[in-house]
Structure formats: C-alpha cells, structure tokens
Amino acid sequence: MNPNDLPSPWVLARRAARMNPSVIREILKVTERPGIISFAGGLPAPATFPVAEFAAASAQVLQQDGAAALQYAASEGFPALRERVAALLPWPVDPDQVLITTGSQQGLDLVAKVLLDAGSRVLVETPTYLGALQAFTPMEPQVVGVRSDDGGLNLDDLRAKAAGARFLYLLPNFQNPTGRTMGEARRAALAELAAELRLPIVEDNPYGDLWFDQPPPLPLSARLPDGSLYLGSFSKVLAPGLRLGFLVAPPALYPKLLQAKQAADLHSPGFNQRMAARVLEGDFLERHLPRIRALYRSQRDAMLAALSREMHGLDVQWNSPDGGMFLWARLPRGHSALELLPRAVDAGVAFVPGAAFYADAQDDAAAQRTLRLSFVTATAAQIDTGIAALARAIRATGPRP
Incomplete structure (x- = not known):
C-alpha cells in the first residue's frame, strides 16, 4: 500500500481549527499580479527606511560587538x-x-x-x-x-x-x-x-x-x-x-x-x-519622523483629492485621518465590498474589505459596505489612477438586487 494513501496520523489541536489565514495576506498575493495598484497592505513606504543608517550601524555592531x-x-x-x-x-x-x-x-x-x-x-x-x-x-x-x-x-x-x-x-x-x-x-x-x-x-x-x-x-x-x-x-x-x-x-x-x-x-x-x-x-527620530509625516500627509491629501474628484455622485463616504496610514470608506447601501473586490482587481486596484476587521460582521450589513484604503505605499500618480479605477468598479458593480 502506498503510504500516501493512508489517513493522516496528525490530529490537530482544537485551537488549530480556529486559526485562519489573514485576509490581508491573501489579498496581497493578488496584488503581486503585474499592473495592480494596491491600497490593501499596511506596508510602510520603503522610501522611509533609513538604509544608510542601518548600513553604518551594522558595520559598527559587527566590528565592535x-x-x-x-x-x-x-x-x-x-x-x-x-x-x-x-x-x-x-x-x-x-x-x-x-x-x-x-x-x-x-x-x-x-x-x-x-x-x-x-x-x-x-x-x-x-x-x-x-x-x-x-x-x-x-x-x-x-x-x-x-x-x-x-x-x-x-x-x-x-x-x-x-x-x-x-x-x-x-x-x-x-x-x-x-x-x-x-x-x-x-x-x-x-x-x-x-x-x-x-x-x-x-x-x-x-x-x-x-x-x-x-x-x-x-x-x-x-x-x-x-x-x-x-x-x-x-x-x-x-x-x-x-x-x-x-x-x-x-x-x-x-x-x-x-x-x-x-x-x-x-x-x-x-x-x-x-x-x-x-x-x-541621539536625535535621529527628531530628524527622521518629520520626513515620514510629510510624505504620508502628502499621500493622504492626494487620496482625499482623488476620492472627492472620482467618487462624485456615487454616495461613497470616507474620513480624513489626522495621521497614520489608513483611510476608511463606506459604499452606498446595497453594495458589498467583498463582491466589489474582484471587479476592482480586474480594473487594476486592490483594497481590503472592511468586514474582516469586525469581531462578528456576518449579519452586519453596514460592515459589509466598508473598506480600508492604505495611502502610504502608492505615489500620487498611482493614487489618482487607482481611485479612478475603484470608482469605475463601483459604478460597474452596482447595488445588490
């Protein structure tokens, strides 16, 4: 008998059955497709990484300690x-x-x-x-x-x-x-x-x-x-x-x-x-953090401007965060962010459906309409293109019957 045909001898702990893959990580796999503009991942902008400082620190640590x-x-x-x-x-x-x-x-x-x-x-x-x-x-x-x-x-x-x-x-x-x-x-x-x-x-x-x-x-x-x-x-x-x-x-x-x-x-x-x-x-963070803040603020402003321009007439709502990396949006009544996602990806843009962030959103119609948009890893030009694509996907999807 082929050992591969035998039932698995492994018995999972009860807690293992409650472990589920991250919705965000699964969506990030989709964003690896060429041409996808991703507002999905909560990834810091690589331009903010202090590469030179870490190169110097690495050499010093190895040499001295x-x-x-x-x-x-x-x-x-x-x-x-x-x-x-x-x-x-x-x-x-x-x-x-x-x-x-x-x-x-x-x-x-x-x-x-x-x-x-x-x-x-x-x-x-x-x-x-x-x-x-x-x-x-x-x-x-x-x-x-x-x-x-x-x-x-x-x-x-x-x-x-x-x-x-x-x-x-x-x-x-x-x-x-x-x-x-x-x-x-x-x-x-x-x-x-x-x-x-x-x-x-x-x-x-x-x-x-x-x-x-x-x-x-x-x-x-x-x-x-x-x-x-x-x-x-x-x-x-x-x-x-x-x-x-x-x-x-x-x-x-x-x-x-x-x-x-x-x-x-x-x-x-x-x-x-x-x-x-x-x-x-020393004063590294005092010098470094203002650069991150300025970059992220400009990207937030770019997304807010794009949303105001592209979502006109669609009854989409969104907030204006005072910091951080994320913006929260709500689709019109009758829409589902989860159903919108594949259409958006086909249009070239990705986001995270908001229901994943609720302790129990199965029966919450309001939660099903929410989505998270990250503004920090896309350029202003990509934000313009991506929000326009998202608006087209919303128009094409329409409300549930």
Missing part, C-alpha cells in the same frame, strides 16, 4: 534598546518594565497566551485590528465588539459589556483599520471608567508617531500605569523587516509575559536589537 551580537541573548531584550524605549515614552517608565518582542504582533500573541482562557471575555473596538483577532482567536475566547464612532469607543456600550472581561483591547491613535483617533475628553472618561470597573486595558500604539498636524493625546497607559499594558513597534518608524516591537507591562504582569516570550523564541534577534539601538541614538 560582533561576537555578542551573534550569540544568544537575554529574553528581556538588549538593555540599551530597552532604556531607549523607556526614554522615548511620554510618561515615566522603568526599563525593567520593557520587554522587546519580535514585532508587536508577538506582543499580542503573548498577551493572549498569558491572559486568555477558553471562554474568556475580551472586549474590542468595532471595527478592530485584524491581527489582534488572529492572535486572540486560538485561545478560544469570547470576543465582544464594543460600539464605536468617529471618536472611538461608546462608553455606555462599554459599561454594559464590561462585566467579567479579561481586558479591553484598543488602538487609540490613527487606528487600523479606520484611521480614527480618540480625543482627550474620551480618553479621560475611558480611563476613569476603566478604573471604576477595574477593567484592564491593552493599548496598541504602532502609529502614534505618524501624526500630521499635532501629536495625539497622552496614552491611556500613562493614566492607568498599573491597569494597562502598552504595545509599540519599530516597524513604522524604522523598518518592518527588523521584526522588533516592545511591550510595557506592570511589574505584577511582566514575569509571566517574559516566561511566555522565553517559550516562544527565547529572545528577539540580538543583532537587530543592537543595530536599532545604535540608529536610535
């Missing part, structure tokens, strides 16, 4: 990088609270492993970051969406749903996918409510440095240092290929997150950490 850089390292992270992270945060943080992670996505995975059991209740914004849903789902929690508007969470709905929740996960700054930002008054009220309810907050902030006109308000973690866990990333301000992020945890929670990190990968790449620490020395 090569053996240590290529050796196993402490799970907590490279001390100089942890100190730099603590110094960059806008509230007092001890470097011993900083854990370097292999991208902020690993931070979400560690949070899920340490804080969630099967059936645990976890609260998220509506909509929320798809990667967080992917990280939480294998732990088999009950993920509950809290109603949200342009200013963030609806606090009355949060109060109604908070009982028994392990934590609230949110992105207050230039949120993925909507681009919205929670204002000062809402943050202050949320911090007060979370303290009253004893509801822990997991605050994810990969986009907070990408503001266009003024920085966002103080993080929630600065207001609730013992009741919040803060996630950050170097992917958007340095380069995603480094796979470096960090979390800031209260002292009571830090040891278990560290143990989960040790079990996952022992430590994040020490060589990369040393390079990042060198690049971040």
Whole structure:
C-alpha cells in the first residue's frame, strides 16, 4: 500500500481549527499580479527606511560587538534598546518594565497566551485590528465588539459589556483599520471608567508617531500605569523587516509575559536589537519622523483629492485621518465590498474589505459596505489612477438586487 494513501496520523489541536489565514495576506498575493495598484497592505513606504543608517550601524555592531551580537541573548531584550524605549515614552517608565518582542504582533500573541482562557471575555473596538483577532482567536475566547464612532469607543456600550472581561483591547491613535483617533475628553472618561470597573486595558500604539498636524493625546497607559499594558513597534518608524516591537507591562504582569516570550523564541534577534539601538541614538527620530509625516500627509491629501474628484455622485463616504496610514470608506447601501473586490482587481486596484476587521460582521450589513484604503505605499500618480479605477468598479458593480 502506498503510504500516501493512508489517513493522516496528525490530529490537530482544537485551537488549530480556529486559526485562519489573514485576509490581508491573501489579498496581497493578488496584488503581486503585474499592473495592480494596491491600497490593501499596511506596508510602510520603503522610501522611509533609513538604509544608510542601518548600513553604518551594522558595520559598527559587527566590528565592535560582533561576537555578542551573534550569540544568544537575554529574553528581556538588549538593555540599551530597552532604556531607549523607556526614554522615548511620554510618561515615566522603568526599563525593567520593557520587554522587546519580535514585532508587536508577538506582543499580542503573548498577551493572549498569558491572559486568555477558553471562554474568556475580551472586549474590542468595532471595527478592530485584524491581527489582534488572529492572535486572540486560538485561545478560544469570547470576543465582544464594543460600539464605536468617529471618536472611538461608546462608553455606555462599554459599561454594559464590561462585566467579567479579561481586558479591553484598543488602538487609540490613527487606528487600523479606520484611521480614527480618540480625543482627550474620551480618553479621560475611558480611563476613569476603566478604573471604576477595574477593567484592564491593552493599548496598541504602532502609529502614534505618524501624526500630521499635532501629536495625539497622552496614552491611556500613562493614566492607568498599573491597569494597562502598552504595545509599540519599530516597524513604522524604522523598518518592518527588523521584526522588533516592545511591550510595557506592570511589574505584577511582566514575569509571566517574559516566561511566555522565553517559550516562544527565547529572545528577539540580538543583532537587530543592537543595530536599532545604535540608529536610535541621539536625535535621529527628531530628524527622521518629520520626513515620514510629510510624505504620508502628502499621500493622504492626494487620496482625499482623488476620492472627492472620482467618487462624485456615487454616495461613497470616507474620513480624513489626522495621521497614520489608513483611510476608511463606506459604499452606498446595497453594495458589498467583498463582491466589489474582484471587479476592482480586474480594473487594476486592490483594497481590503472592511468586514474582516469586525469581531462578528456576518449579519452586519453596514460592515459589509466598508473598506480600508492604505495611502502610504502608492505615489500620487498611482493614487489618482487607482481611485479612478475603484470608482469605475463601483459604478460597474452596482447595488445588490
């Protein structure tokens, strides 16, 4: 008998059945087709990567500290990088609270492993970051969406749903996918409510440095240092290929997150950490970030202008984010973003249907009409061409009968 004809001997864990491919990653495969203009991926603009600085840092690290850089390292992270992270945060943080992670996505995975059991209740914004849903789902929690508007969470709905929740996960700054930002008054009220309810907050902030006109308000973690866990990333301000992020945890929670990190990968790449620490020395970010902000603001403006021009008469709605990488749009009633996508790809443009970002969007007709557009990896000319193609696809698709 051919062994290949036998039933598979592998039995999957129950959690494995809950793991699903990223909708965004699947769409990105489509964008590899020649001629496709992609507004789908949340990829930083390659022009912002500090290649020369990393070339110099790489040579310095190998020359001065090569053996240590290529050796196993402490799970907590490279001390100089942890100190730099603590110094960059806008509230007092001890470097011993900083854990370097292999991208902020690993931070979400560690949070899920340490804080969630099967059936645990976890609260998220509506909509929320798809990667967080992917990280939480294998732990088999009950993920509950809290109603949200342009200013963030609806606090009355949060109060109604908070009982028994392990934590609230949110992105207050230039949120993925909507681009919205929670204002000062809402943050202050949320911090007060979370303290009253004893509801822990997991605050994810990969986009907070990408503001266009003024920085966002103080993080929630600065207001609730013992009741919040803060996630950050170097992917958007340095380069995603480094796979470096960090979390800031209260002292009571830090040891278990560290143990989960040790079990996952022992430590994040020490060589990369040393390079990042060198690049971040001095006033590098003060010089580097304004260039990123100026570029992304010009691309946002190009997309807003193209939408105003091309979507005239189509009853399509969109927002104007104050920073970040994403713009959120809503199709007219009767339309489906998922059904629009193949027509758009045929027209030469790609986006992410918004329903993927909802904890449960199956029966939500409004969610089915939403889509996320990333404006940072396309040139102004590509934005003009791509938005025109998207408008043609919307006209050709029409509403459902």
